[in-house]
Amino acid sequence: MRKLVIYVAVLLAGVGIFSPQASAQDREAERIYTVIVDRFLNGDDSNDVNVTEDKSEALPFGGDFVGIENNLEYIQEMGFNTVMLSPVFEKADDDYLGYDVESYEEIAASFGGGEALENLIDAAHARGMKIIVDMPVIVVDGYEVLDTPVLSDIQQSYYDTTDVQFIDLTDIDNQAQYQEMAQTFVDEYNVDGLSMNVIQSDIDAQRFMPEGVETYAIIEGENVTVEGFDHTTDPALRNAIIEAFSTVDTEIPEYPTEDILLLADHWFTERFTIHAVEANMFPGTRISQLITYLYGYPGAIAFQYGTEVAFNGSDFPEIHPQMDLWTDKEVVDHIVALNEVFSKYPQLYNGEREVIKNAEGHYVQRYRTSDVDFILNINDSSVTKSVDVPIEAEDEGKMLSGLLIGDLLRSSDTEGDAFYAILDREETELYAIVEETGFNNGYLYAGLLIFGGFGIFIWFVAKRRKR
Structure with a gap:
């Protein structure tokens, strides 16, 4: 019913009761849908490598670039104009998340390889959408090793299953080599942005990130400071958002300055839903309130795949289930209808x-x-x-x-x-x-015609039934 009311409000806004128009200067708010490539959908099972049937294992499920490309419409209908991908580089066969990197020069064959990635990016661009790729900081060849990474408990749980070492991004030689690698990747695949799960404090993105793309710092650890990124998450603010929207009667954080990336969960955090469940609240309502708050923010927001269908979990790998597009869509419908309204009035983000x-x-x-x-x-x-x-x-x-x-x-x-x-x-x-208006006669007459016609129809059916 609420979805119907929203659609009617949008219709009336556009054609009769009021019509505030967007100007050429109005900019689109950046709404990011974060996707773990392997955990979305398997669009091409010919590239499956080491895929498990046991969904509780930390092994690949077979998700790939084709699975994402086939469902860009689903993502876009909810108002997300940007897709953030987990790492796409060639990785160990038993790794699904993409951080056990084996080569930065190759795209993971199990995801479909370079051609499938290009097709996904081209399809997104054709829809006016952007693609961000998360950049690992994993040592392959020729990098100096970081001795003391700052890892959250979930990150530690994941990396305990690997033998990786981390790149020290304060090392000048490392910075130059990493920047050259990242620039080559950006130029070859025409990605729009790069993100990074930051595991080291006091780094400056301008020293190791390439030019010509937006950059995003995802910070999970405490007391981590960074510079030079276009957008940065704030762990304390994320916790405040969770505290506010996982339950009721809690003060809501005021919107920050626009270089802060707002989110409630990411792939190295617990799921937002678990907090609502622990508070004995209905997850659907909690998620709906959360996403409405996020959509009111003029800056960049990020929303993790599956949160819209109340994915739950607190640790690796249960926080990364297979995407389910066929579950209850009540919240999805709410987000779609919400987007109909907010996207119609982009000017509210500019003042x-x-x-x-x-x-x-x-x-x-x-x-x-x-x-x-x-x-x-x-x-x-x-x-x-x-x-x-x-x-x-x-x-x-x-x-x-x-x-x-x-x-x-x-x-x-x-x-x-x-x-x-x-x-x-x-x-x-x-x-x-x-401006105040009286009744819109056109809609009044249309309403009378519709309901009057329906009344005549009921009378006719009742009369025939009586006979």
Whole structure:
């Protein structure tokens, strides 16, 4: 029902009730879907190597580039315009995650090889999507070894199954060799960005990452500092997001500056869902509230494959199950409908933001743009919440038109100098502040025609049944 309401709101926004238009300067927010290549879908079983039938083993399941390419539409419909791939280089046969690298000059044959990777990137680009590849820091030939990597418990659990050594990225010779290797890879395959699971502090991406691509630092360990990356995760902020959205009545973190990459889980973290389960909360609602919060952020966000279908787990390898596109799609449908709304109004990501309220799971923010302002109202509490949204000088004669649930608040119905917005528990609404309008006669007549016709149909059927 909520999906229907959202689609109707989008339809009305585009053709009659209000029509704030995106300008040429509006930029698309970067929404990243992170994928472990082997754990998505097996699109070509001819390249299967050492594939196990036991899904509890830390061995390959057979996922490949073709499996991802065949499902780009699924990813894009949810609003993700970028796909972040786990490492794609030739690796040990018993490794599924891709960090047990054997050669940076070859693409893993078990994933389909270089040609299949090129096809995936070309298909993504044809859809207007970008591809990011995660770069390992594993010693192959000619690198100085890092003696003291900073590893999370899950990373340690994974690397205990390998014999790898790590590249010291503070070593000048290592930096030059690594940068040349990465630049060759970027130039050959035309990837749009490189990410890195950082295991070493005090490194500068500009000294070892290639030119011409966006760079992303995924930090899991504590007290790790980096420079030079375009986007960096913040472990403390990730924990705050988890704490806020795994349950209710918890203060929601304010959106940070735009160079921070927001996420709740990644492939070297526990699954977000496990926190909701431990708090005895319904995972579907928790994930829906989380993704709505993430979509309201103007900067880059990352969302791990399978979180939309409530994948669970706290350790390696159970946190990396096979993707299931045929499970309950309630949250997927919510994300698709959510994307319909947010993608229609990219201008809200370009203006200034002001927090109106943030207390006990109730977060209200105003987006100021050059044409239409928006109000994001997240009630992530256990009770119905209200908020007074101040009516500013430019709001006179306007109303709050809900885009997600369909709530309408007119200034003529308010008392004093504020819109009085009420939301039920665990609900979110995005309002556009638009000119007040009366009934749209076209829609009124259409509604009367539809329901009138339906009434005549019921009468006709009932009459025939009586005969």
